[in-house]
Amino acid sequence: MEHTQRRPAGVARASSGLMDGLQRWLPKLVVAPTFILVGIGIYGYMLWTGVLSFTNSSFLPSYGFVGLDQYAKLMESERWLVASWNLAIFGGLFIGICLLIGVVLAIFLDQRIRQEGAIRTIYLYPMALSMIVTGTVWRWILNPSLGLEKLMHDWGWTSFSFDWLVNSDFAIYTIVMAAVWQASGFVMALFLAGLRGVDPSIIRAARVDGASLPVIYWKIILPSLRPVFFSSVMVLAHIAIKSFDLVMAMTSGGPGYSTDLPAVFMYAHTFTRGQMGLGSASAMLMLGAILALLVPYLYSELREKRHD
Amino acid sequence: MNTFKRNLTALAVSAALMPTAAVHAGEVEVLHWWTAGGEARAAAALKEMMEEQGHTWKDFAVAGGGGEAAMTVLKTRAVSGNPPAAAQIKGLDIREWAELGFLTSLDSVAESENWDQLIPPMISDVMKYEGKYVAVPVNVHRVNWLWVNPKVMEDVGVEVPTTLDEFFEVADKLKAEGYIPLAHGGQPWQDATVFDAVALAELGPDDYRKAFVDHDMDVINSEKMEEVFSQFARVMSYVDDDAAGRDWNTATGMVIRGEAAMQIMGDWAKGEFTAAELTPGEDYLCAPAPGTEGQFTFNVDSFAMFRLSEEEDIKAQKDLARTILEPEFQTLFNQNKGSIPVRTDMDMGAFDTCAQASMETFKSSADDGGLVPSFSHGLATTSYIQGQIFDVVTNFVNSNNPDPAKTTDQLAAAIQSAM
Numbered sequence: 001m002e003h004t005q006r007r008p009a010g011v012a013r014a015s016s017g018l019m020d021g022l023q024r025w026l027p028k029l030v031v032a033p034t035f036i037l038v039g040i041g042i043y044g045y046m047l048w049t050g051v052l053s054f055t056n057s058s059f060l061p062s063y064g065f066v067g068l069d070q071y072a073k074l075m076e077s078e079r080w081l082v083a084s085w086n087l088a089i090f091g092g093l094f095i096g097i098c099l100l101i102g103v104v105l106a107i108f109l110d111q112r113i114r115q116e117g118a119i120r121t122i123y124l125y126p127m128a129l130s131m132i133v134t135g136t137v138w139r140w141i142l143n144p145s146l147g148l149e150k151l152m153h154d155w156g157w158t159s160f161s162f163d164w165l166v167n168s169d170f171a172i173y174t175i176v177m178a179a180v181w182q183a184s185g186f187v188m189a190l191f192l193a194g195l196r197g198v199d200p201s202i203i204r205a206a207r208v209d210g211a212s213l214p215v216i217y218w219k220i221i222l223p224s225l226r227p228v229f230f231s232s233v234m235v236l237a238h239i240a241i242k243s244f245d246l247v248m249a250m251t252s253g254g255p256g257y258s259t260d261l262p263a264v265f266m267y268a269h270t271f272t273r274g275q276m277g278l279g280s281a282s283a284m285l286m287l288g289a290i291l292a293l294l295v296p297y298l299y300s301e302l303r304e305k306r307h308d
Numbered sequence: 309m310n311t312f313k314r315n316l317t318a319l320a321v322s323a324a325l326m327p328t329a330a331v332h333a334g335e336v337e338v339l340h341w342w343t344a345g346g347e348a349r350a351a352a353a354l355k356e357m358m359e360e361q362g363h364t365w366k367d368f369a370v371a372g373g374g375g376e377a378a379m380t381v382l383k384t385r386a387v388s389g390n391p392p393a394a395a396q397i398k399g400l401d402i403r404e405w406a407e408l409g410f411l412t413s414l415d416s417v418a419e420s421e422n423w424d425q426l427i428p429p430m431i432s433d434v435m436k437y438e439g440k441y442v443a444v445p446v447n448v449h450r451v452n453w454l455w456v457n458p459k460v461m462e463d464v465g466v467e468v469p470t471t472l473d474e475f476f477e478v479a480d481k482l483k484a485e486g487y488i489p490l491a492h493g494g495q496p497w498q499d500a501t502v503f504d505a506v507a508l509a510e511l512g513p514d515d516y517r518k519a520f521v522d523h524d525m526d527v528i529n530s531e532k533m534e535e536v537f538s539q540f541a542r543v544m545s546y547v548d549d550d551a552a553g554r555d556w557n558t559a560t561g562m563v564i565r566g567e568a569a570m571q572i573m574g575d576w577a578k579g580e581f582t583a584a585e586l587t588p589g590e591d592y593l594c595a596p597a598p599g600t601e602g603q604f605t606f607n608v609d610s611f612a613m614f615r616l617s618e619e620e621d622i623k624a625q626k627d628l629a630r631t632i633l634e635p636e637f638q639t640l641f642n643q644n645k646g647s648i649p650v651r652t653d654m655d656m657g658a659f660d661t662c663a664q665a666s667m668e669t670f671k672s673s674a675d676d677g678g679l680v681p682s683f684s685h686g687l688a689t690t691s692y693i694q695g696q697i698f699d700v701v702t703n704f705v706n707s708n709n710p711d712p713a714k715t716t717d718q719l720a721a722a723i724q725s726a727m
Contacts, residue, residue, distance in 0.1 A: 256706030
């Protein structure tokens, strides 16, 4: 009884101390689970993959260390070389063409045209589809015995031939087509937002000086959109390196393994062929490729801030 | 009022029965990927038979034909110490799981049921680890089949080819008449399935075993193997240009519709013909793949049994193992799946002619050494070596100027690096 009566004063005193403590600790407490999860879920597993890439893990992880053997094997693997070369082709073309189409569409849409909202939605819409759907649809369109080629033949143009999807030298370019179709609307949206952020008084001033519209875009507006350009490249490069579902849906890496990308290679070896060590090594090289892009980007971003 | 009373009685009775059932019976959790039509019916039959024995069946079906998704799930479950009672694991992967200590011995069941007498040693060897049964075979598929549309053959006036040379002759005539001679899907495993048949025809069972089971470099890196590759290239030249990425059942559909004349594919293709309501021997023919008459490349589905802790569950698991090999289930399951029973003492009267022919060859080849494990379906070698061979074979098929001599070197190097 005594105990309960004494309590209010004690609680009041304790609570003010508690509140102080809470104020100091609450933000950290709230953020802590996120940090822990990110720490384990991303960096922890990254580290584990790194460790596995130095072991002889077969279809379950094991810890017999073999040094750089898996990397050496990877470099000798014909299929890995094909996959890497494909990534270079796919990544280069995908990023380049997406940027080009995105910028051009954004500039056109920026001319205060009618029905801009509707057109913007249509261009952006492919992004709403999952890569699996995009891949499946394009596989049907490009398949010679049921898509475009058959349609042309049925319409009477029998000499029409478009068999890239089933030709091992060209199949990778069909993947580029589908990926560009999917992502260029997104690049357009990024650039459009950037264009709308440009101070109109600069343009008016340039007009007064007698500059034509193309010159204004080329010399004044686009250079000021450098940050947008960088973030687009970053996002597109990520998409390119982790591209997996699109390839699986369109060609499953075929014909043969001519459209294999590193992500597909990694999945096949780690999870279906029981070569977890080799798969981990390929995952580490992919991580390396992303870091090679990310580090210079972050460096340039942070340095710019210091200068401002 | 009456119904109410009856319901009450039913409730009371079931309440009285329920706990006894729960106490006495164990639970079997079974991981499988039999989710399509006939396969699903077959799985349901097994479930029913287990429930008749008073056990609970927990279905753990993971869709996806080749079972890749299922294997990923299984690995997670096994590593976290909670494996299912039984999982569909095939070929040499059984040995790998056993080596890691996950599997339990079934020798008590095997002895009392006399498995060693029922199953040909070629197959029981795959089910054993260190002389102990750790898995139960469910069925036997024959991989080296040639499926033929007789109307197309009649139209062109040719017979079903029995050797590779005859095949080339027949295919030329078919091509001249505007038919696709060989229906095929350009996926690595299908390329390998055809290569499997050509290799058996060219090498014969002994050298086939030396190459793909023992990895004898004298056979792998030989002129014979070069010959296999050049014959294989010739066979593949009768496939239409749009085959890349096509599923095997789409290719079977081409034979059914009469666009293509033949397909080299395992006997699961029969399911497609059955679904189209065709009769074997009349509407479609099954013949051994050219040059492999009397030989049998087998692909065996099996359940590996995991180590469990609860005694009741272990009993249920043993009952499952026994039930799978009982004639009743063997008949029902294999009729639905298109394969043949793994027991050689079964009455084949209820099966169709293709299955009967398959069984005959199975028995005779088991005696004369013509029975070989299929490398393209993971019965002959580990999944890494299999993967390496797939890469070489599929690259050869899809290359613009295939070179048998160079590819033979590549094959030897690939197998060597994976060993």
